[in-house]
Amino acid sequence: MITKILSGLRTQKKSRVEEKQLLEVISYIKRNPGLSIVDLGFNVGRIYKEIRKENTVSPYYAFEIQKDLVELARKIEDPNLYIIHAAATSFDGEVKFFEPKSWSKNFKGGATIHTGKNNLNDEAITVAAVNFGAWLAQVRPRSTKYFIKVDIEGAEYELLESMVKEKQLDPVEAVAVEWHCTKLGAENEAMYTARKNLIKLALWENGIKYFEWF
Amino acid sequence: MSLVQTLKENFSFLRYLEHEKLKSIRINGRVIDLGAKSEDERYFKYIQKDNIEKIDFCDIEPKSPRVIKLNLEQPFPVGEGIYDHVLYFNVLEHIYNYRNLVNESYRILKCGGEAHCIVPFMWKYHGDPDDFNRFTHTALYRKFSEAGFLKVEVLPIGGGFWTLIASLFSQKVKIWWIKYLIIRLFLAVGSMEEKLVGKKSSYALAYIVRAIK
Numbered sequence: 001m002i003t004k005i006l007s008g009l010r011t012q013k014k015s016r017v018e019e020k021q022l023l024e025v026i027s028y029i030k031r032n033p034g035l036s037i038v039d040l041g042f043n044v045g046r047i048y049k050e051i052r053k054e055n056t057v058s059p060y061y062a063f064e065i066q067k068d069l070v071e072l073a074r075k076i077e078d079p080n081l082y083i084i085h086a087a088a089t090s091f092d093g094e095v096k097f098f099e100p101k102s103w104s105k106n107f108k109g110g111a112t113i114h115t116g117k118n119n120l121n122d123e124a125i126t127v128a129a130v131n132f133g134a135w136l137a138q139v140r141p142r143s144t145k146y147f148i149k150v151d152i153e154g155a156e157y158e159l160l161e162s163m164v165k166e167k168q169l170d171p172v173e174a175v176a177v178e179w180h181c182t183k184l185g186a187e188n189e190a191m192y193t194a195r196k197n198l199i200k201l202a203l204w205e206n207g208i209k210y211f212e213w214f
Numbered sequence: 215m216s217l218v219q220t221l222k223e224n225f226s227f228l229r230y231l232e233h234e235k236l237k238s239i240r241i242n243g244r245v246i247d248l249g250a251k252s253e254d255e256r257y258f259k260y261i262q263k264d265n266i267e268k269i270d271f272c273d274i275e276p277k278s279p280r281v282i283k284l285n286l287e288q289p290f291p292v293g294e295g296i297y298d299h300v301l302y303f304n305v306l307e308h309i310y311n312y313r314n315l316v317n318e319s320y321r322i323l324k325c326g327g328e329a330h331c332i333v334p335f336m337w338k339y340h341g342d343p344d345d346f347n348r349f350t351h352t353a354l355y356r357k358f359s360e361a362g363f364l365k366v367e368v369l370p371i372g373g374g375f376w377t378l379i380a381s382l383f384s385q386k387v388k389i390w391w392i393k394y395l396i397i398r399l400f401l402a403v404g405s406m407e408e409k410l411v412g413k414k415s416s417y418a419l420a421y422i423v424r425a426i427k
Contacts, residue, residue, distance in 0.1 A: 006410045187424075190351035190368035191359075197352065 018214035022050060025176050025211050029147060030054045035173055036144050038136070039063065040088045040159075041151035042073055043109050048081070056080075061139070063088045065097050065127045066111050087113050088132035088152065090162030096124035114154030116184045132159060133168025145173035151213065154180040157195050164202040174209035215259075217397065221390040227381050227397050228419045231372045232303070232332055235422050236260035239330050243298030245269040246322065248286055248315070249305035252278045257303055267298075287311045290318045298327050306333040307347045313357070320361040323427045329363070331423040332371070336378050338385070354423050363425035370418030376404030378417040 029035065029051055035058060039048060042062035051060070060081045064070050070085040087095050098120040100110035112120070113127075136146065150156050156177055163169055177199075181192040203210045215223075220230040240262040247255065250271035272284035284290060286302075286309050300319040309315045319329045333354070339345050349357070351368045358366040372381065380400035384393040 003409060010411060187367035187369055190355040190421075191366060194352035194355045194359075 021214055026050055026054055035147045038146050038148045086128040086130045089129040091129055092131045093129050094126050095129040096126055110153055112153035112155055117154045133163045133166055136171045146171050147174045149176045151178040154184055160199045169206045172208050176211035176213040178213040221393050227384050233260045235371050241299040243267050245299045246297045247271045248302040249273055253280045286315050292322045294321050295324045296322050298324055300329045303332040306331055307345055308342050310346050312347055316357055316361045325427055327427050329425040332420055334420040335418045351421055354421055358425040363427055365426040367424045369422050371422055372419035374404050375417055376400045381419055
């Protein structure tokens with residue numbers, strides 16, 4: 001009984017933190033209406049819906065690797081929403097991804113191209129891969145700056161490290177990243193935490209506004 | 215060895231936790247133990263050994279004629295790519311020029327060879343002859359990676375606030391069974407907290423590193 005109550009309180013606390021982080025991001029986007037938005041890991045569009053309450057006109061590019069979620073997203077009537085059925089990576093071509101063994105209650109999240117994540121199915125699914133840094137440089141008019149939400153289940157390290165290394169951060173004004181340091185094996189936590197902090201340092205060095213994501 | 219036996223023999227709670235972690239280490243081929251003092255270090259009882267060719271023991275102050283005198287602050291007079299495993303347990307904190315130890319351990323390993331290191335974190339100053347360093351898990355990852363190791367795994371030994379309290383309190387008493395009761399009490403509190411509010415990984419007493427060349 002006590003365990004259940006405390007577990008409930010813990011969940012509530014986590015929700016409050018997430019809500020606060022989301023409000024910070026929404027408030028930033030509201031203050032910067034000229035930014036285009038890129039959503040890496042669109043899922044069912046929960047964050048899209050929140051952002052659209054404040055900003056209905058900015059181009060919104062949504063990357064999603066799961067076909068069923070892409071089909072759902074394409075039913076959304078929004079002329080400024082562009083759905084890209086592909087994984088944002090450091091190369092063009094194809095990449096394999098893996099779905100989790102079970103889905104969470106509310107979202108079909110957790111599928112990833114990162115093979116080291118806990119509790120993934122063995123069956124690989126092939127999806128298009130887009131060199132994200134190069135894509136950003138091509139798609140934008142020169143003056144466009146982006147807010148990028150990154151929730152790609154462990155693949156964020158390789159992607160952002162590659163963007164730093166290839167000097168592809170110029171179009172990026174702000175990023176919100178969900179990190180997965182603790183979900184990629186206890187023995188690897190130090191490695192992923194160190195890499196996360198090096199990426200954050202590089203983002204700060206490049207003058208990019210950084211948001212911790214849930 | 216059980217926790218009771220460890221405490222009866224006047225070793226610390228941390229030493230018990232280290233011994234438990236050592237059971238996951240498997241060594242074979244040619245091995246070098248850096249900072250060994252003697253060839254019968256008790257930690258060898260816990261490590262899994264397969265087809266050992268030879269173990270070289272080294273220390274700045276050998277306590278046995280079979281231990282080679284070696285100053286870990288300076289480049290080692292040892293050729294490249296000789297060893298399958300390099301061990302240094304509770305040594306890195308005593309080496310002012312710690313980069314030399316990490317870099318040299320990389321150099322003397324064969325390709326695919328492994329360095330195994332234990333280094334205290336939340337632990338008192340203990341000069342042997344001196345005590346210079348405490349590294350976080352991320353610092354250890356970066357130091358070993360920068361030395362050239364291809365894969366670096368770092369795991370905490372004894373994480374959590376209550377484990378730290380158990381360790382600190384147990385050092386304040388001399389009688390083994392009181393130490394035992396203190397440790398069990400605080401571990402129980404920690405276990406309860408973990409169930410109630412989730413796992414906390416901070417306050418590691420030490421870290422164990424496995425780095426593959």
